[in-house]
């Protein structure tokens with residue numbers, strides 16, 4: 038279980054300077070017991086047109102493997118500045134990643150979608166393992182992933 | 194220097210290297226097993242053909258992969274649940290599970306990161322770096338030991354551990370070099386220290402249409418299946434997505450509507466290099482090589498253990514010489530001939546004093562004499578002890594042969610100093626022989642031949658002053674002998690003999706001392722000894738140890754010696770006065786020359802007085818009932834028949850084949866050599882058939898025995914000297 042309480046770096050497009058316009062959101066990602074090494078996870082947001090808007094978290098430290106997070110990699114070109122300061126360890130099978138960050142109010146109910154790309158060594162890459170629209174009604178609801186992610190919940 | 198670079202990574206990294214090697218060897222099996230179990234592909238088939246077959250068998254297929262071993266795996270999505278299977282490329286049908294092998298995964302993680310993630314990867318990489326260092330320095334050392342590159346596979350001599358170590362190294366070193374170098378490359382790649390990332394794929398926009406058949410895609414049709422790495426299908430509901438193809442030569446994108454290639458990028462040279470390294474290290478794609486490397490890796494634990502034994506033996510044998518100069522840079526070369534190690538102490542004192550006076554001094558065993566490697570030398574100094582009957586001590590073996598094999602003596606002059614004991618009839622005889630051989634060779638003398646009696650520091654200091662004069666420097670040699678490290682032995686029982694015949698003798702039995710784990714593991718000190726080895730005892734106030742032959746082996750579970758009390762004798766008086774429960778400080782000295790050779794050839798054991806001790810020990814340990822014939826001389830049957838009762842018992846068990854005794858007092862006074870003369874026919878037959886002779890005890894007895902045997906052997910064209918040279922006649926005399 039991993040808990041990060043720091044506010045997201047201001048350089049990303051997703052947070053706003055004023056605390057009044059942002060709220061703390063806790064993202065809980067639980068992985069299936071898929072019987073492999075630790076998974077790399079890219080957690081990021083796309084806008085209503087499906088265009089990449091920004092990254093919330095990168096689980097996994099070796100840039101060499103980022104190309105296996107295929108959608109995220111295609112959107113960002115693997116650009117390291119996208120994940121500066123928001124990188125943690127990879128997540129073991131059956132484990133839970135919990136992060137808390139301040140997200141801008143404007144992201145909710147405005148067509149934005151939260152995505153998780155996952156990759157595990159020697160196993161099938163799983164871009165877009167989870168995707169869930171960011172809405173106030175979805176908050177608190179667990180969403181199933183496709184391959185490695187058992188459930189994803191965001192709570193405000 | 195090379196030796197240091199070899200020793201320390203080996204000693205420090207032993208456990209880690211053994212772990213990496215054994216896990217690596219285990220991992221080498223998997224690629225071979227995968228290769229054997231994977232169905233063969235038809236090499237003329239194209240990716241398009243095989244992929245079409247798979248697509249019709251598994252409509253939801255998302256990705257097809259080919260591993261370097263040739264195994265083809267498909268991944269698919271079926272009603273929201275992912276699936277995967279190994280595929281028969283001939284039919285496209287799923288034939289087995291594609292789940293990763295858990296044992297292999299566990300072993301891989303152990304091997305590359307010790308389950309410690311990045312920290313562990315760095316530790317493993319450090320292990321690989323030491324393996325590389327060990328391989329390189331080891332290659333240099335083997336070449337040095339065998340006498341050059343051309344003699345790389347020359348037969349070896351020396352102690353067993355060292356031979357095993359070098360034999361294994363010669364067979365395995367190329368594999369270890371390859372495995373460790375590739376491991377370092379792979380670590381560098383993992384930590385993104387190499388520019389071996391993929392080049393960006395520049396692709397034109399997709400048509401936005403869907404539905405082209407796989408067979409209508411030129412790139413797939415033109416690429417043979419054996420080149421495939423990975424073919425990824427577009428997302429079912431994303432018309433802008435493309436087919437992505439990775440092959441042995443690069444990556445391409447294919448339009449799912451038109452089937453046309455949208456872009457292609459070749460592997461960079463760095464990527465290719467990394468992939469080759471990966472193949473060489475893991476055996477994936479080269480499974481036979483992988484197996485070979487795995488077998489070679491198995492030599493690592495054995496080399497670690499034998500290496501440790503060699504290192505420990507070298508440490509035991511001599512004190513460390515601080516700041517020993519390299520052979521090529523030294524102006525004074527000190528050659529040491531020692532068996533018990535005390536002469537090394539004198540050499541260390543000499544080296545320190547000369548170094549202080551500004552000389553560069555290289556100290557080496559006499560057996561490593563190689564003037565070709567010490568060309569800068571201006572002076573040679575030989576310090577040599579004497580053993581046996583004027584024989585070379587252990588660290589001087591082969592010196593005289595090396596000297597006589599030289600085309601010419603070195604131009605730098607030499608001084609020979611003998612270490613000995615005036616109680617022996619041939620005082621410093623070996624050192625004298627060395628001095629004579631040097632003159633015969635025309636080697637200039639720096640100082641006249643001199644001797645040191647019983648390790649006398651005063652005599653050494655006096656010789657040092659003459660040496661200083663010859664070198665033109667003031668030289669004060671203040672030698673403080675280091676006492677050998679002793680172990681406390683407690684007397685458990687004593688049996689007394691011989692008082693009535695003025696030969697007070699006691700069989701003293703001590704408890705086996707408690708030993709540390711490491712001592713036991715290394716067989717050091719009292720952890721492992723045999724009858725015929727010696728224990729040394731340093732009486733208070735004396736720097737010269739007295740030696741006593743062991744009448745037991747470590748397997749007997751006790752330490753036994755036979756001591757005769759000398760009138761006024763310091764050590765023998767102390768020992769024969771010892772009562773059960775009292776301790777004595779002793780150290781173990783191995784005496785390998787006085788062990789019988791293996792095999793079932795008969796042994797002829799001859800001893801008198803206390804000389805019975807090691808011989809009785811041999812008979813006691815004769816579990817394999819090898820024929821042993823004992824000739825034992827005493828004074829009087831009723832007074833000093835040492836081991837009398839046991840010998841009768843051992844004879845009834847078959848451990849002792851025959852016993853002949855001689856009593857120098859009483860009704861028929863006789864010496865042991867007279868009994869031998871009486872049995873001359875039987876002895877001649879036995880020796881002619883290959884029996885070994887072992888003699889132990891007083892010097893006079895031994896020379897009497899040698900004379901008698903000479904007469905017996907003469908008609909056969911043999912002599913004790915000849916048998917000695919063959920190692921079939923050994924003596925332990927004092």
Ligand SMILES: Cc1cc2nc3c(=O)[nH]c(=O)nc-3n(C[C@H](O)[C@H](O)[C@H](O)COP(=O)(O)OP(=O)(O)OC[C@H]3O[C@@H](n4cnc5c(N)ncnc54)[C@H](O)[C@@H]3O)c2cc1C
Nearest residue numbers: 739740741742755756757759760761762763764765803927
């Ligand atoms: C390889 C080897 C194996 C041996 N094995 C055995 C063994 O198994 N059993 C055994 O009993 N011995 C053995 N010895 C002999 C043993 O080591 C000693 O030499 C012996 O015990 C005498 O030692 P010490 O200290 O009693 O006599 P030391 O004090 O060294 O005296 C040596 C001799 O000088 C005489 N002496 C001493 N002081 C004087 C004096 N002031 N005036 C005149 N004479 C004097 C003594 O009587 C004695 O004979 C072995 C020796 C060797 C080298």
Ligand SMILES: Cc1cc2nc3c(=O)[nH]c(=O)nc-3n(C[C@H](O)[C@H](O)[C@H](O)COP(=O)(O)O)c2cc1C
Nearest residue numbers: 531532533534535536578579612613614617620621
């Ligand atoms: C078994 C044995 C035999 C020896 N034989 C002789 C000998 O024949 N002549 C001699 O001068 N010294 C002899 N010595 C004495 C040693 O040469 C002397 O103690 C020397 O200083 C030992 O040096 P080291 O400890 O470096 O081996 C013998 C010592 C032992 C233990």
